[in-house]
Amino acid sequence: MLLEKKYTNLFEDVHTHVKGSAVKLGASGGALFIIHHNKIVAEHYFGKQSNTVHARNVKADTQFHIASVRKAYIGFAAAYAIYNGFFSIDDPIRSFVDDAHLSAYEGVTIRNLLTHTHGLKIENDKLISEYGPGESWAYRGPSIELLTAIIKKTTGRSVADIVKEQVIEPLGFQSTEWIKMSRPHLKTANTLRDANNIFWTETDVVDGSGMNMYVSAQELALWGYIHLTEGKWGGKQIIPREVIQMATSIQTPNPTLPIHKNGCLWFVKDTNQPFNQIGDTVPKGSYQLLGYTNVALLVIPEEKVVAVRMFNRYGSPDGYDYLEDIRSFGDTVYKCSIKSTMQ
Structure with missing residues (x-):
């Protein structure tokens, strides 16, 4: 661990917020990890890894299912591929797909996939175009399947291979992986089953294309x-600065539209909008990802703060306002970071 631990009670409001969210969600357990000005200032673990009788307590090495937060790793692999010339961000995806004849692909680029402005949608088992590329925004699954396939086809390596080579091994991560659900291990938080009594992430595919990524709170915060x-680790440039800058700056093709703004899959704060996942007080240029397990990774460059919250909860109960909750989480992190900076 390269960072000094200097715990402070100045982030206690964030801890209270996370514990309150866990109660609202009915989560069996959770975690909070905050880095501020190059120091670990808050680290909390609570509850159990599942609702079973003999469930393990949540600990520092507990790996939570991160759901859509895995897109930070897919976006990184895409930025890496673009930086190394395997494809351009504005290349049409028809150049890379096997079913290029489909009319739904017309005009869709890599940029559209990375910013959720592609308009692709599965309807009645068919791929259709919901709107023209760049004309609107919608959070749809086809973009991730296409991106991971294009990355593998052009680089010859899967997303998991790229992340392992460029991130996991150089940084010495031990708790960041795609896990075969037929062989879960002790440190894996047992995310609740869905209405059909099956795991939402039940797959043995570990190439980075599946929704079976598990990460500890600490390693997600270090990510x-x-x-x-911007790619530095222990004073050395481990990842090219340009890769990180591309991933975390706005890449949305028509940034004047009143829609979510994205980098390489990251949500990037621009102007305040009622649909934003990032709170109104959080400054422009901050970026975040939120997963369906209510895991969140927030980075606020202006305050040099990284905040991670983890919950062992699939989805959310009726009446839970996830948008209000995640926005207030960010606002609370920002408020506490300002107080900490002033000390």
């Missing part, structure tokens, strides 16, 4: 931290 430092 955010290397974005904050």
Whole structure:
């Protein structure tokens, strides 16, 4: 661990917020990890890894299912591929797909996939175009499947291979992986089953294309931290600065539209909008990802802060306002970071 631990009670409001969210969600357990000005200032673990009788307590090495937060790693692999010339961000995806004849692909580029402005949608088992590329924004699954396939086809390596080579091994991460669900291990938080009594992430595919990525709170925060430092680790440039800058700056093709703004899959704060996942007080240029397990990774460069919250909860109960909750989480992190900076 390269960062000094200097715990402070100045982030206690964030801890209270996370514990309150866990109660609202009915989560069996959770975690909070905050880095501020190159120091670990808050680290909390609570509850159990599942609702079973003999469930393990959540600990520092507990790996949570991160759901859509895995897109930070897919976006990184895409930025890496673009930086190394395997494809351009504005290349049409028809150049890379096997079913290029489909009319839905017309005009869709890599940029559209990375910013959720592609308009692709599965309807009645068919791929259709919901709107013209760049004309609107929608959070749809086809973009991730296409991106991971294009990355593998052009680089010859899977997303998992790229992340392992460029991130996991150089940084010495031990708790960041795609896990075969037929062989879960002790440190894996047992995310609740869905209405059909099956795991939402039940797959043995570990190439980075599946929704079976598990990460500890600490390593997810350190992943955010290397974005904050623009690729530096221990004073050395481990990842090219340009890769991180591409991933975390707005890449949306028509940034004047009143829609979510994205980098390489990251949500990037621009102007305040009622649909934003990032709170109104959080400054422009901050970026975040939120997963369906209510895991969140928030980076606020202006305050040099990274905040991670983890919950062992699939989805959310009726009446839970996830948008209000995640926005207030960010606002609370920002408020506490300002107080900490002033000390």
